[in-house]
Amino acid sequence: MGESPVLEIRELHVTFTPRGREIHAVRGVDLTIERGQTLALLGESGSGKSVTAKAVMGLLDQPGVEVRSASARLGGRDLLAMSAEERRALRGSAMTLVFQDALSALNPVLSIGDQIGELFRVHQGLSRKEARSRSVELLDLVGIPAAATRIGDYPHQFSGGMRQRILVAMAVALEPDLIIADEPTTALDVTVQAQILELIDRLRRELGTAVLLITHDLGVAAEVSDQVAVMYAGRIVESGRAEELYDRPAHPYTAALLAAVPDLDRPASELRAIPGAPPSPALTPPGCSFAPRCERASDVCTGNRPVLAPLGTGAGRYAACHHVKEMLDGAPA
Amino acid sequence: MAPPPEPAATASPTTAGPGETVLRATGLHKTYRGGMLSRGGAVRAVAGVDLELRAGETLGIVGESGCGKSTLARMLVGLERPDQGEVTFRDRPFFTRGGVPRDIRRRVQMVFQDPLTSLNPRMTVLDIVAEPLRVHRLCADARALRERVGELLSLVGLPPERMNRYPHEFSGGQRQRIGIARALATEPDVIVCDEPVSALDMSVQAQVVNLFAELQRTLGVALVFIAHDLAVVRHVSHRVAVMYLGRLAETGPAAAVYGSPAHPYTMALLSAAPAAKPRLRGRKRIMLAGDPPSPVAPPPGCRFHTRCWKATDRCAGQEPALEPVAEGGHDAACHHAERPS
Numbered sequence: 022m023g024e025s026p027v028l029e030i031r032e033l034h035v036t037f038t039p040r041g042r043e044i045h046a047v048r049g050v051d052l053t054i055e056r057g058q059t060l061a062l063l064g065e066s067g068s069g070k071s072v073t074a075k076a077v078m079g080l081l082d083q084p085g086v087e088v089r090s091a092s093a094r095l096g097g098r099d100l101l102a103m104s105a106e107e108r109r110a111l112r113g114s115a116m117t118l119v120f121q122d123a124l125s126a127l128n129p130v131l132s133i134g135d136q137i138g139e140l141f142r143v144h145q146g147l148s149r150k151e152a153r154s155r156s157v158e159l160l161d162l163v164g165i166p167a168a169a170t171r172i173g174d175y176p177h178q179f180s181g182g183m184r185q186r187i188l189v190a191m192a193v194a195l196e197p198d199l200i201i202a203d204e205p206t207t208a209l210d211v212t213v214q215a216q217i218l219e220l221i222d223r224l225r226r227e228l229g230t231a232v233l234l235i236t237h238d239l240g241v242a243a244e245v246s247d248q249v250a251v252m253y254a255g256r257i258v259e260s261g262r263a264e265e266l267y268d269r270p271a272h273p274y275t276a277a278l279l280a281a282v283p284d285l286d287r288p289a290s291e292l293r294a295i296p297g298a299p300p301s302p303a304l305t306p307p308g309c310s311f312a313p314r315c316e317r318a319s320d321v322c323t324g325n326r327p328v329l330a331p332l333g334t335g336a337g338r339y340a341a342c343h344h345v346k347e348m349l350d351g352a353p354a
Numbered sequence: 355m356a357p358p359p360e361p362a363a364t365a366s367p368t369t370a371g372p373g374e375t376v377l378r379a380t381g382l383h384k385t386y387r388g389g390m391l392s393r394g395g396a397v398r399a400v401a402g403v404d405l406e407l408r409a410g411e412t413l414g415i416v417g418e419s420g421c422g423k424s425t426l427a428r429m430l431v432g433l434e435r436p437d438q439g440e441v442t443f444r445d446r447p448f449f450t451r452g453g454v455p456r457d458i459r460r461r462v463q464m465v466f467q468d469p470l471t472s473l474n475p476r477m478t479v480l481d482i483v484a485e486p487l488r489v490h491r492l493c494a495d496a497r498a499l500r501e502r503v504g505e506l507l508s509l510v511g512l513p514p515e516r517m518n519r520y521p522h523e524f525s526g527g528q529r530q531r532i533g534i535a536r537a538l539a540t541e542p543d544v545i546v547c548d549e550p551v552s553a554l555d556m557s558v559q560a561q562v563v564n565l566f567a568e569l570q571r572t573l574g575v576a577l578v579f580i581a582h583d584l585a586v587v588r589h590v591s592h593r594v595a596v597m598y599l600g601r602l603a604e605t606g607p608a609a610a611v612y613g614s615p616a617h618p619y620t621m622a623l624l625s626a627a628p629a630a631k632p633r634l635r636g637r638k639r640i641m642l643a644g645d646p647p648s649p650v651a652p653p654p655g656c657r658f659h660t661r662c663w664k665a666t667d668r669c670a671g672q673e674p675a676l677e678p679v680a681e682g683g684h685d686a687a688c689h690h691a692e693r694p695s
Contacts, residue, residue, distance in 0.1 A: 065555040065556060065557060066555055180644075180645040181645065182644070182645045183645070210418035210419055210582070210645070210646065211418065211582065211584070211623055211626045211627055212418065212622055212623065212626045212642045212646075213418075213645055214626065214628070215625075215626035215628070215639065215641060215642075216641060216642075218628070219641065237555070237556060238556075238628065239556070239630035240627070240628030240629055240630045241628050242630075243628065243629060243630045243631055243632045243634075243635070244628045244629070244632075244635060245635075246632075263632035264632045264633055267630065267631060267632050267633075268633075277557065278556060278557060279630060281556060281557055281559070281560035282556060282560075282585070282630055283560075283563070283585040283586055283588065283589035284585065284630075285584060285585045285588060285612070285624070285627055285629065286629075291564055291567065292560035292563055292564055292589065293560065294557070294558075294560035294561040294563075294564050295557040295558075295560070295561075296561070298525040298526070298527055298528075298555070298557075298558055299555060299557065314557075
């Protein structure tokens, strides 16, 4: 181990302040990702998962947004001590972002070759010709057929899956320490989704990059991640190794989600739905945010917010729930 | 907590016996001819589909984007007129010279994918749910109307006292319930649902899926349930049809199609579906190459042959017909279909 983690964030807070109101989208999130590891940040809409990703990338440094953290380190570099210029130089080279919607993430009036080549020219000062040949290599790497002839094509000439491959190519172009993939397969069909997930996983293995995967899909997270962190109402409520977390969820929310997803192999007569809807970030309940929807909620839950604490069961598992013990013992609610 | 064992025939105990056929589609074709910008390419959205929906059952339709499942849905409720072929409701044709007869419209309703764009933001929930009642003159006076709307809202699990609110005051799952209440207003025999849960959060999705199952149990309405999520479709459906590029690749009882898929495309779809089980990682999966081809220029012969690992010369030249592969109405359109021995 010895090596310091690729990404280490402590106590990340993001607050939006539209017209004097305060919306706490992220309320104290810790993230640690080791080299070559994939961490899935799992959550429903409004849970703050995408905001977390954008804050890590430094894309929220704008008026009306307040980003705070106790510490933020990327591969040994202190992100907080940096100037905006220095952070800007890291984006695209040391950490990169793969967006959900490839069509709007690519510039429609520039050819693919120009867009990928730009990375090499801006960050590494390569000439046009060199940048072009590196771009062809990259397109080969991500499995675009006849890369050399397609390099001059424009985004609209590629299919959805191919466009997503191009985004992945751009993300790995400068061999970053960290790739943040924000719902990279949500817009894709099932058969194409499997291809892209495999591609990201292969590149992670071959290049040793760390991956932060943002997703709402329990299946997608299970397919590629080593570690999973479950977010609810701006906080991580449970984290741990994927197998353990799926096998023995320690937080009622995780357990409820797993029970609410239909199983392809074992269809049940009725899905165990979670009552109610996720709280709006502008109006989260006091105490445990999940308490109003939780079947185990008791008085202590509505009054006292549980902290994310390590579990006795195994290394690296955390959960924020007053009823963790009953959860792990499998006691009926 | 332990789910009951197989089979999947979930939703209703009055399961797909040989119920009477309520909706039948024969030889449906729909081609969208493009405007000036499409360079003459006509999109063949649906190219020869036959379907049958029996009373009280759920027929699931799965397929990837562009396979024509939404176009098919719109033809099944009469929102779109097929170029060829016919849809009949209890053996009466949908598309007559005067349009779809009003009483058939009343009996076949639709629930849309996006509950925000399918509800008029300037109408109250009362007006939204009352509109079909007014159009079909199902309530005598304003009081009866309000009562009926309240009834419908309770039926879908919404508090009736909120009927004077507007759609934006409800959450995504509640909006979808409003859409369902509107569809139920005319006491339909058939509801066609086009991706009714895919815009919802996963914790809310289960609520709406359960609601459909319950409504079917209590009201006996037949459902056409269109979705791209294979697990959801398996969960709600008695029978399943798999679509690929405008045609049916496979159809049959849900347990048979999912348990022993006959068409290579069905196998690939099932194998590609992500499973919420980290322990299954690294299992052998069928990886299809490339994307589905464009419906503007579907490949000749079998439409799937360009991505199929079983494809032979015959597949490129000759289009396979939908033929039985097993008992119980399990059909597949493939020259190399797996047949349970």
